[in-house]
Amino acid sequence: MFEEFEKAKKIIEKSNSIYMVAHINPDGDAIGSTCALYFALKSIGKDAHVICPSYSEVFTFLPGLKEAVSKVEKDEIDLLICLDASDNGRLAISEEDYKKAKKVIMLDHHQKSHPYGDVQYINDELSSACEIVYHFIKYLKIPFDQKSASLLYTGMMTDTGSFNYSNTSSNTHRAVAELLDVGIDSVAICKQLNDTIKEAKLKLIAKTIENMEVFYDGKMRYSYIDYETIKALGIHDEDAEGMTNYLRMVEGTEVAAYVRGKSDGTLKVSMRSGGNVDISKIAIEFGGGGHPRAAGYTMREDIEVEKKKLVDIVGVMLGDGTQN
Ligand code: AMP
Ligand code: MN
Ligand code: MN
Numbered sequence: 001m002f003e004e005f006e007k008a009k010k011i012i013e014k015s016n017s018i019y020m021v022a023h024i025n026p027d028g029d030a031i032g033s034t035c036a037l038y039f040a041l042k043s044i045g046k047d048a049h050v051i052c053p054s055y056s057e058v059f060t061f062l063p064g065l066k067e068a069v070s071k072v073e074k075d076e077i078d079l080l081i082c083l084d085a086s087d088n089g090r091l092a093i094s095e096e097d098y099k100k101a102k103k104v105i106m107l108d109h110h111q112k113s114h115p116y117g118d119v120q121y122i123n124d125e126l127s128s129a130c131e132i133v134y135h136f137i138k139y140l141k142i143p144f145d146q147k148s149a150s151l152l153y154t155g156m157m158t159d160t161g162s163f164n165y166s167n168t169s170s171n172t173h174r175a176v177a178e179l180l181d182v183g184i185d186s187v188a189i190c191k192q193l194n195d196t197i198k199e200a201k202l203k204l205i206a207k208t209i210e211n212m213e214v215f216y217d218g219k220m221r222y223s224y225i226d227y228e229t230i231k232a233l234g235i236h237d238e239d240a241e242g243m244t245n246y247l248r249m250v251e252g253t254e255v256a257a258y259v260r261g262k263s264d265g266t267l268k269v270s271m272r273s274g275g276n277v278d279i280s281k282i283a284i285e286f287g288g289g290g291h292p293r294a295a296g297y298t299m300r301e302d303i304e305v306e307k308k309k310l311v312d313i314v315g316v317m318l319g320d321g322t323q324n
Helices: 002-014 028-043 129-139 146-159 170-181 186-194 199-210 227-232 244-249 279-285 303-318
Strands: 017-021 047-051 077-083 101-108 119-122 213-215 220-225 255-261 267-273 294-299
Touching: 002 077, 002 101, 002 119, 002 129, 017 028, 028 047, 028 077, 028 129, 028 146, 077 129, 101 129, 129 146, 129 170, 146 170, 146 186, 199 220, 199 244, 213 303, 220 244, 220 303, 227 255, 244 255, 244 267, 255 303, 267 279, 267 303, 279 294, 279 303
Parallel strands: 017 047, 017 077, 077 101, 101 119, 220 255
Antiparallel strands: 213 220, 255 267, 267 294
């Protein structure tokens, strides 16, 4: 850790204009890690910015997003820090803007990372990019404030499924304890992100269940929602997330897949594993990526063709080729 952190620190010391960016379709960890580092670097006088062109409205209460920009406004910048993105193709930045950075630092916690940039720190033993940034901010000897601590808490809480998943370690809890000591309102963050939904989302949950298909004696659950349905409910792309968990929760489910049509015409697959199947292998097979228990990819062909391919490969992974 320290070798890369030291290299990153040296680059930061020499940089003034610094942009933070995470993956497209940002989750709590992507937003938390970029915005927390933004506040930390701003506090030591850097010309810091977060690039976040679009995000779910559930995150609007978090500090930092109001100041976020959608692209690099300059011809050249000193440094781009990329967080929570295992390959640079998934970054929420254009190739043109990416090339404007004199230096690139990558901080990530995905198992299958395709390293990029001048400094690469990848640690899949940490729960989240926020847990990396927590250590990095401490390494830089920058104190946490309400904003950075709230953001780091958000990413650790969301990426661990409220500290339910196996990526939660005693170190995660120790880090969280320190963030709570800063005096953050963790109750409000959890209420907003885990316990508050719009009525349209409730209807989307109903649709997801209505469309659910069951394979392999309940070991696989699949649901597809087309973009027209999502649009008719008045839900934006980024807010149509999170349905896979309901499928995964059903007892006996080993692989859950939720496919949604996006406004750009592509199909986004969101998978969760409730058993021993390493679904990151499936996602990688289809050109995506992720973690053993949370992974995804983009379907580009006809939905029925794509569905069959997915059901078949899950069948192979389950060691059971027969469909219900
Ligand atoms: P999601 O279901 O969107 O929450 O995604 C779960 C995880 O899968 C994410 O944390 C990413 O690591 C990964 N993932 C999702 N979609 C893709 C994709 N198109 N390419 C690579 N990784 C993905
Ligand atoms: Mn993420
Ligand atoms: Mn993450």
